[in-house]
Each structure stands twice: as C-alpha cells, then as structure tokens.
Amino acid sequence: MINKEKADILIVGVGGQGILLASEIISSVCLEAGYDVKQSEVHGMAQRGGSVSSHVRYGDVVYSPTIERGRADILLSFELLEALRWIEFLKPEGTAIVNNMKITPMPVADGSERYPDNIRQKLEKRCKELVLVDGNSIAVKAGHIKTVNIALLGVFSKYLPFDTNMWKKSIVERVPVKTKEINLIAFDSGRNAN
Amino acid sequence: MRKLYSGNEAVARGAFEAGVEIAAAYPGTPSTEIMENIAHYKEIYAEWSVNEKVAFEVAFGGAVGGKRALAAMKHVGVNVAADALMTAAYTGINAGFVLVSADDPGMFSSQNEQDNRFFAKMAQIPMLEPSNSQEAKDFTILAFEISEKYDTPVLLRMTTRVCHGKSIVECRDRIPGPACRYQKNPQKYVMIPANARKRHVVVEERRKRLSEFAENFSGNITEYNDTSIGIITSGVSYQYAREVFPGSSFLKLGVSYPLPMNKIKTFAEKVKKLYVFEELEPFLEERLSAAGINLTGKNVLPVLGEFSPELLREKLQGQVTENSECDVKLPARPPVMCAGCPHRAVFHVLRKLRAVVSGDIGCYTLSTLPPLNTMDTVLCMGASMGIAQGLVRVLDERNRDRVVSVLGDSTFIHSGIPGLVNAVYNRANITVIILDNRITAMTGHQDNPGTGRTLKGEKVPDFDFAGMARAAGVEFVQTVDPVDINETENIISQALKHQGPSVVIAKRPCVLVDRNQFPGQMKIDWDTCKVCKICLRIGCPAISINDSKITIDQTMCFGCGLCQQICPHGSIIPLKSMKTGSENDK
Ligand SMILES: Cc1ncc(C[n+]2csc(CCOP(=O)(O)OP(=O)(O)O)c2C)c(N)n1
Numbered sequence: 001m002i003n004k005e006k007a008d009i010l011i012v013g014v015g016g017q018g019i020l021l022a023s024e025i026i027s028s029v030c031l032e033a034g035y036d037v038k039q040s041e042v043h044g045m046a047q048r049g050g051s052v053s054s055h056v057r058y059g060d061v062v063y064s065p066t067i068e069r070g071r072a073d074i075l076l077s078f079e080l081l082e083a084l085r086w087i088e089f090l091k092p093e094g095t096a097i098v099n100n101m102k103i104t105p106m107p108v109a110d111g112s113e114r115y116p117d118n119i120r121q122k123l124e125k126r127c128k129e130l131v132l133v134d135g136n137s138i139a140v141k142a143g144h145i146k147t148v149n150i151a152l153l154g155v156f157s158k159y160l161p162f163d164t165n166m167w168k169k170s171i172v173e174r175v176p177v178k179t180k181e182i183n184l185i186a187f188d189s190g191r192n193a194n
Numbered sequence: 195m196r197k198l199y200s201g202n203e204a205v206a207r208g209a210f211e212a213g214v215e216i217a218a219a220y221p222g223t224p225s226t227e228i229m230e231n232i233a234h235y236k237e238i239y240a241e242w243s244v245n246e247k248v249a250f251e252v253a254f255g256g257a258v259g260g261k262r263a264l265a266a267m268k269h270v271g272v273n274v275a276a277d278a279l280m281t282a283a284y285t286g287i288n289a290g291f292v293l294v295s296a297d298d299p300g301m302f303s304s305q306n307e308q309d310n311r312f313f314a315k316m317a318q319i320p321m322l323e324p325s326n327s328q329e330a331k332d333f334t335i336l337a338f339e340i341s342e343k344y345d346t347p348v349l350l351r352m353t354t355r356v357c358h359g360k361s362i363v364e365c366r367d368r369i370p371g372p373a374c375r376y377q378k379n380p381q382k383y384v385m386i387p388a389n390a391r392k393r394h395v396v397v398e399e400r401r402k403r404l405s406e407f408a409e410n411f412s413g414n415i416t417e418y419n420d421t422s423i424g425i426i427t428s429g430v431s432y433q434y435a436r437e438v439f440p441g442s443s444f445l446k447l448g449v450s451y452p453l454p455m456n457k458i459k460t461f462a463e464k465v466k467k468l469y470v471f472e473e474l475e476p477f478l479e480e481r482l483s484a485a486g487i488n489l490t491g492k493n494v495l496p497v498l499g500e501f502s503p504e505l506l507r508e509k510l511q512g513q514v515t516e517n518s519e520c521d522v523k524l525p526a527r528p529p530v531m532c533a534g535c536p537h538r539a540v541f542h543v544l545r546k547l548r549a550v551v552s553g554d555i556g557c558y559t560l561s562t563l564p565p566l567n568t569m570d571t572v573l574c575m576g577a578s579m580g581i582a583q584g585l586v587r588v589l590d591e592r593n594r595d596r597v598v599s600v601l602g603d604s605t606f607i608h609s610g611i612p613g614l615v616n617a618v619y620n621r622a623n624i625t626v627i628i629l630d631n632r633i634t635a636m637t638g639h640q641d642n643p644g645t646g647r648t649l650k651g652e653k654v655p656d657f658d659f660a661g662m663a664r665a666a667g668v669e670f671v672q673t674v675d676p677v678d679i680n681e682t683e684n685i686i687s688q689a690l691k692h693q694g695p696s697v698v699i700a701k702r703p704c705v706l707v708d709r710n711q712f713p714g715q716m717k718i719d720w721d722t723c724k725v726c727k728i729c730l731r732i733g734c735p736a737i738s739i740n741d742s743k744i745t746i747d748q749t750m751c752f753g754c755g756l757c758q759q760i761c762p763h764g765s766i767i768p769l770k771s772m773k774t775g776s777e778n779d780k
Contacts, residue, residue: 014527027360031198038326039198039360042224042302048560049735050529063436065326065359068504069515085524104747105527109738110565110730113525145749 004161006035006059008067012086013078014103015052018149021174022076023054025153028170029162030058040065049106051082075127076156078135078149079103080119087126096127097156099135099148131155138189143182150175150183154190164191199363201356204327205294206231207363208334209264212290213371214238216256218249220608221637222268223303224357225296229266230640233649237368242640242649245575245608246271250278250293254347257291258383262338262371266294269310270574274609276313279347283317284393285383286345286400289374290338296352299473300500305555305574307499309474314349314451318401321349321451322413323429327361333413333448342372344400344407351450353473355430355500405452413448416461424465426458426478426489430501431471437503438511453481462487469510473501531560533736534712534752536702537629539676540600541568542732542760543683544627547690550593552582554601554610557636557704558629565733575605579613583622596690600627603644604634607657611666617695618667625689626697628659629676631704639707663697670696677702677712679759705752712753715769718744723765729757 009026013019020041027039041054055067069089075096077083083098090096107113116122123130133155139148150171157167168184175183199207205228209217217240219229233240239256243249246267256263267275272295279293295313298304314321322337324330330352337348381389408414420441427435428447435444445461447453462468462482470479470491479491494509495501507513531538541561544551545568553559553569554577562569571581582599589597601610606628617624634640641647643657663671670692674685682700689696703711723744729737736750737757746757748769758766 015529024360027198031196031362036362037198037360040355041358042354048529048532048557049527051527062361063433064503065355065361065430065433066502068502068507081524081527085527104735104738104740105525106530106563106565106733106735107525107528109735110733111727111739112564116524 007057007073007160008071009056009074009076010053010067010072010086010089011056011076012051012053012082013099014082015048015050017052017078018146019052019054019078022149022153023056025167025170025174026056026156027058029160029166030056032166032170033162036060036062038062038065051085053086074156074159076152078152081105081115083123084116084119087123090127093128095129095131095159096123097131097133097152097159098123099152100132101136133190133193135190138193139186142186142189144179147179147183147186151186151190154187155193157187157191195365197363197365198360199327199331200227200358200360201324201327201330201352202227202358203231204330204363205266205334205350205352206235207365208331210235210238211331211366211368212335212338213262213369214264214338215261215371216253217241217264217266218243218252219266220244220246220249220271221634221640222271222296223637224298224354225266225268225271225294225352226637226640227357228294228296229649232264240649242642244643246274247278250275250282254278254282254287254291257287257289258376260289260374260376262290264292264294267296268304269295269297269308270304270306272310272313274575279313280317281385281390282347283319284385284390284397286396287341287347288376289371290341291347292334292337292341292350293347294350294352296354296357297474298354300354302354305572307474309477310349310351311450311477312475317347318397319346319349319451320344320404320407320449321351322448323351323450324356324448325429325432325446326356326359327363329413329448330356331363336413338371340407344404346400346404351429353429353500359430401452405455408449408452408454409456411449411454414454414457415444415446415448416457417444417446418464419443421464422466423469424461424467425469425471426461426482427471428478429473431473434501434503434506435471438506447478450477453478455485458482459485459487462489471495471501471506528563529560530563530733530735531557532705533734533750534705534754536631536676536700536705536754537561538566538732538734539679539682539756540627540629540700541566542756543679543686544568544598544600546683547596547686549596549598549690550585550589552578552585552597552599554578554599554605555636556602556605556629558600558602563733565731576601576609576613579610579617579626582624582626583613583617583620586622586624594623597623598625598627598690600629602635603628603630603632603659604642606659607643611662614663614668614695614697615666622695623693624695625686625692626695627686628697628699630659630699630701632701633704633707635704635706639704659699660697668695668697670694671699672697673699673701675702676700677754677756679756705754709752712755713768715748715751715753716746716755716758716766717748717769718746719765719767722763724763726762729761729766732756732760
C-alpha cells in the first residue's frame with residue numbers, strides 16, 4: 001500500500017477498454033474519502049482504438065491536473081504494450097499493475113512493425129513492483145469480458161487505503177443496472193486475486 | 195453539494211445556476227460536453243445547431259430577446275461564427291450573452307492550435323479564463339453579470355485540460371436571470387452603416403470602462419510570497435506553475451482581455467524576476483513588453499503545444515527528466531476506423547479507382563492513415579467541396595476526371611451545402627460522396643438533422659440528402675449501401691463518368707450506434723488462405739497477421755463482410771455457417 005495522504009495514479013490502455021470509467025470510479029472514491037482530487041483525460045479519439053491515458057491525483061491540495069514523467073506512484077495498464085509506452089511516468093519505487101494481454105496496434109496488424117517481445121522483463125527492469133494480472137480471465141469468469149476494467153480495479157484497490165464498500169458503492173452508481181452483479185463479482189475476484 | 199466535475203460540466207452547471215434559458219452549440223472536441231450537459235437541465239432550451247454560426251446567432255437572438263443565453267464551440271468553430279461575433283460586439287446585448295471557446299493546445303483532436311484570445315482583442319470584448327472546474331462555473335456566472343453590466347458579449351476561454359480535467363465544484367441553486375424586456379431598437383440592433391458608426395463609438399467607450407473593470411475584477415488574484423520570482427499566468431498554466439514554483443509570487447489573471455495594466459505594473463515592480471507563462475501565442479507578453487515591462491517568457495518557453503509542470507521544470511529550472519531505459523522504439527497506436535465502420539468500403543473503392551480525394555473532417559479522415567492512405571487534402575469542415583472544385587479546374591486530364599469530394603452527413607449540413615450549390619452553378623465536374631452514417635460520430639455520436647432527433651430527444655423529420663442535392667440542381671444523385679462493394683464501385687464509377695457535378699450518398703449507420711446490423715462474424719479458413727495479405731490492406735483493426743497466419747479477432751469483428759468480399763481465394767467465411775437466419779442473430 002502507498003502513502004496515504006496523496007498519490008499520483010496513471011491509468012492507460014486502448015480506447016474502448018473502459019479506462020475512463022475506471023478512472024472516474026477511482027477519483028470518486030478519493031473524493032468520498034475527503035481529499036482534493038483532479039482527474040485529467042483527453043476525449044475525442046478515445047473510442048477509436050488509440051492509446052488512451054487518464055491521470056488521477058489526490059491529496060490535501062492538488063494543482064496540476066497531469067502527472068509528470070517519473071513521478072506516478074501507480075501505473076495501472078489495461079494492455080502490455082501500453083504499459084511499456086507509459087512506464088517512464090512511474091517513479092522507480094512505484095508499482096505497475098498490468099493486464100497480461102495484447103491488443104495489436106494497426107502498424108503491427110498490417111505487418112509493417114513488430115509487437116515488442118519480453119515486455120514483462122522490460123517492465124521488471126524499470127519498476128520496483130510489477131503485478132501482472134490475468135484480467136481477461138477474471139472478467140470472463142465473473143460473467144463477461146467487458147468487466148475487465150472493474151476486475152483490474154479490484155486488484156488496484158488493494159493499493160489504496162480505502163474501504164471496499166466505498167469502491168463498491170462507486171461502481172454500483174456508475175455501471176448499467178443490468179451489469180451490477182457481474183461487475184461486483186469481477187471487482188471481488190480482482191481484489192482477492194493472489 | 196460538492197461534485198467532481200469536468201470543466202465542461204462546470205460550465206453547464208454555471209449556465210444553470212446563472213438562470214440561462216437558451217443555449218446552442220455545434221459539437222467539437224473539447225467543447226462537446228458543455229451542451230450535452232446543459233441539455234440535462236429541463237429549465238434550459240438547448241439545441242445542436244447545424245453549425246457554429248447558427249448556434250451563435252440562435253443564442254444571440256435569445257439574448258436580444260431578453261433571456262440569458264450561451265453558445266459553445268471549439269476554437270475553430272469561432273472562426274465559423276466570427277462574422278456574427280464581430281458585429282454582435284457592436285450591437286451589444288439585452289440579457290447576458292456568453293460565448294464559450296474551447297481551445298486545444300497540443301491539438302489532441304483538432305486541425306490547428308490557434309489562440310482564440312485574439313478574438314477578444316479583435317472584437318474588443320472581455321474574455322475570462324478559468325483554470326479549474328470551480329472557476330469554470332464561477333466565471334460562467336460572472337460572465338453573465340459582466341455581459342449585462344457592460345452591454346457586451348463575453349468570451350469564456352477554456353482549453354482542453356480545463357474542459358476535460360475534473361476537479362471539485364461546490365454547486366448552488368439556480369437563480370433566475372434579471373428581467374430584460376424585449377424592445378424594438380433598430381439603432382442598436384440593425385447594423386446599417388449609419389447605425390454601426392454610432393455603435394463603434396460605443397464600443398470604444400466601453401473598452402475604457404472595461405479596462406477599469408479588469409483592474410478590479412475579483413478573478414485576478416495576486417499572491418505575494420517569495421518575491422525573487424514573480425509569475426504572471428492564467429488558465430491551466432497557473433496550476434502547472436503552482437506545482438513547480440510553490441513558494442513564488444503570483445499574479446493569476448482571470449481576465450485575459452482587457453488586461454489590468456496597473457495591477458500588472460505594480461506586481462512587476464515588486465518582484466525581482468518576472469516570468470510570464472502562457473500556452474500558445476505571446477498574447478500577454480506582447481502587451482507587457484509594449485508597456486516596457488522586463489520579462490522572461492517565450493524566449494525560453496515554446497509557442498507550440500501544451501505546457502506541463504515537466505516543461506516548466508526543464509525550461510526554467512534546467513531539470514531534465516531522464517528518458518527511461520526502454521529505449522526500444524515502440525509501435526505507435528494511432529486511432530483507427532473501427533472494425534465494421536461503413537466508411538471503409540468507400541475508401542477501398544476510391545483507392546482502387548485512383549481518385550483524387552478532397553477530404554473533410556470526421557471519422558473518415560482516419561482513412562488518410564496507412565494502409566488506406568486515401569486523402570489528398572483535409573483543411574477544415576466543408577472545405578472538401580470547394581477544394582475539389584479548384585482542383586478540377588487546374589489538374590491535367592489524367593486526374594481531372596476523378597476528383598472526388600468526400601464528407602460526412604454532419605459536415606455536409608454544417609458547411610457543405612453552399613459548396614454543392616456552387617458546383618452546380620459553376621458546372622464543376624466533381625463527384626461528391628456523402629458518407630451518411632446517420633450520426634455525428636467523431637465527436638462522440640451527437641444527433642444532427644439527418645438523424646431525425648434533436649438534442650432534447652424530440653423526433654423530427656429526417657433531413658433528405660438526395661432531395662437537397664436534386665433541389666440544388668444536381669442531375670446524378672444515387673444512394674448506395676457501402677457494404678456492397680461491387681455496387682459502390684459501380685455507382686462511383688458512373689458518377690465519375692457523369693459530366694457535371696454528381697452526388698453519391700453512401701448510407702449505412704455507424705457500427706457503434708447499431709452494433710447488430712450485420713448477419714454474423716467472419717473467420718479465416720486457414721486451409722485455403724494463401725496469406726496474400728489483400729485483407730490487410732483495408733486497415734480493419736480486427737484483422738492481423740501473426741507468425742504468417744491471418745486471424746480475425748472475434749472480440750472486435752462486427753461481421754460487415756468487407757474482407758469476405760475482397761478475399762480473392764474465398765478464404766474468409768462466416769464464423770457460424772449460415773443455415774438458418776435466426777442462428778446468426780447475435
Ligand atoms: C468548425 C468545426 N467544428 C467542429 C469540428 C469538430 N468536428 C470534427 S469532425 C466533426 C463531425 C463529423 O461528423 P460527420 O461529418 O457526420 O462524420 P462522422 O464522424 O460521423 O464520420 C466535428 C463536429 C471541427 N473540426 N471544426
């Protein structure tokens with residue numbers, strides 16, 4: 001678990017993976033806990049399969065809405081290549097929580113570039129703690145692949161000093177009513193994974 | 195009530211609390227959510243107008259009519275509305291009128307990064323600049339008060355990080371705007387030269403009064419700490435500066451036009467070294483330098499792109515953040531046209547026909563990226579139409595028979611129609627392809643006249659694209675389903691051969707709006723696949739090659755069947771065999 005009073009959290013992945021919802025839940029929990037919070041993301045291309053990042057910062061007072069390179073406490077990545085792309089934002093003593101899956105970017109899909117090998121080793125070299133999560137299978141077991149963002153949130157939630165119920169309340173308020181149950185299962189499975 | 199609001203949500207909340215009764219916008223990142231959120235307040239009439247100029251005029255009409263009114267648009271939208279804006283600065287208003295301009299330093303989703311502070315100066319109207327969501331709300335409310343007190347439109351300038359950054363906002367109740375009776379007043383509102391000359395005098399007088407207002411504006415905040423460094427800044431740059439220079443002195447400007455020059459001079463005298471932090475153009479800096487104030491600004495800071503705390507550390511404190519050890523060059527992940535996007539087939543055909551493609555702005559602009567590489571030009575919304583007509587007049591005979599203007603449904607209505615009328619009038623031999631995906635997709639799926647639904651969810655008749663083209667005098671008008679490639683190629687070829695302007699409407703809903711429109715997903719039959727890679731050339735993100743094997747990602751494929759139609763070996767087949775119709779319903 002990290003410093004209780006403040007933290008810089010960077011959430012990254014590919015447009016369409018539910019990153020914006022995950023960061024909204026994280027910020028709302030920080031707000032509920034009584035902190036100043038800033039969340040910054042860029043809309044527009046998000047649904048079009050591009051690289052997406054969302055910054056969440058909390059503390060007594062937060063000024064900059066964005067996190068600087070080398071200063072994030074936690075990197076939460078929904079995809080392997082994106083973890084590598086953004087790892088330089090993590091401080092050396094930080095934690096990277098990474099979904100162990102690949103989404104092929106267009107230059108790789110059409111054969112003009114290669115998806116990098118040994119991402120795990122490259123990440124390990126660069127951060128103190130690497131948590132690789134099989135988010136997709138947790139999500140599928142919970143009931144739907146689309147709950148992967150909430151499953152990863154479950155894993156992530158262990159690293160912040162906030163009560164499980166606060167997380168669950170925020171999730172229930174934000175996911176479609178029909179998917180409430182499976183999202184809560186996904187969250188619990190993530191939180192209890194290894 | 196404390197809420198975590200984006201700057202855009204906060205402007206909407208501010209409009210609500212300020213008693214706004216009418217609001218209009220045309221979507222455009224990063225401004226779009228302002229009107230989407232205003233639409234949730236039942237007390238406010240809100241609309242998607244067909245373009246920014248109309249949005250401005252609708253809101254202005256509401257203000258002249260006596261109700262507080264707001265228009266919102268992205269920075270380049272203000273160019274479209276500028277004609278109305280420049281003269282609205284002369285007429286003034288009746289009830290308060292605020293124009294929100296959302297600038298995009300860094301061009302996250304824009305074709306340029308123009309600095310709209312210059313519009314305030316050009317129109318001689320006040321401009322406020324919030325630096326977080328609370329200020330976005332407060333300044334929206336203040337803007338209405340200023341507007342009414344000084345009888346002027348007020349510009350509220352946001353930037354991407356303020357629009358989309360979320361921070362805490364204290365919400366209050368709605369207070370109705372002041373009662374402003376509508377009175378016919380042609381000397382003020384009919385801008386014939388005789389009246390306009392008198393109004394220009396008023397504008398000049400007002401400018402003097404506004405300078406006094408700026409000196410006393412509560413949103414300009416001086417904080418004296420250590421005076422060895424003093425920083426003058428505004429908007430989100432203030433937040434970055436506070437992060438990097440926690441102990442320094444600040445003059446945070448809430449108003450960027452007109453400037454409180456006395457306040458600035460006093461501050462400059464009290465600090466030893468003066469920094470001016472502003473993203474984009476040296477707007478403040480030029481004014482300060484002209485007043486003889488010594489400062490450090492654009493001599494070390496860039497005019498390109500957005501700022502960050504890191505940039506300030508590097509340029510002003512010489513602290514460089516090391517690049518990580520991950521020195522391998524990573525494959526980029528550009529945004530792509532979605533799997534199942536109905537636009538894709540049209541570009542496949544245009545590439546095949548070697549068309550000269552005068553392109554436009556929307557999701558389809560992504561076809562300019564590899565592997566489709568189709569667009570020849572993209573300038574601004576609606577420009578495909580005029581540029582095609584210029585090209586066709588000058589290109590050699592090899593190219594002039596295949597000049598195509600391609601634009602989306604929303605873009606056609608926004609600013610394509612006058613260009614089409616021009617093509618008919620001047621007998622320009624171009625083919626216009628309207629990509630009618632039944633929505634304004636790029637900006638996040640807003641309704642438009644073609645969708646038959648308003649912002650408030652009211653049903654209205656669909657706009658008739660073919661009828662419009664015929665009414666303009668186009669003789670060749672055909673509608674085609676782009677998912678049928680052969681038919682699409684056939685119709686576009688005919689259109690190219692037709693002498694005079696022709697219009698092809700490629701009609702098929704955006705796949706993100708109607709996900710179940712296709713019969714069933716596709717897969718590769720590896721027994722017959724020759725790995726010829728023709729399917730990779732359409733740039734579908736669901737199709738990829740791994741270890742010399744082509745695969746279709748089932749989590750992405752919508753089953754549009756485009757790949758199946760172009761595969762020369764019949765190796766792309768339905769995932770489930772097509773025995774009965776119901777089996778294939780997803
Ligand atoms: C003057 C101006 N206003 C708004 C925008 C933002 N914008 C970019 S694309 C687009 C709409 C595109 O819609 P459409 O033409 O229907 O194409 P689609 O994205 O649906 O394919 C808008 C509003 C802009 N670039 N310029």
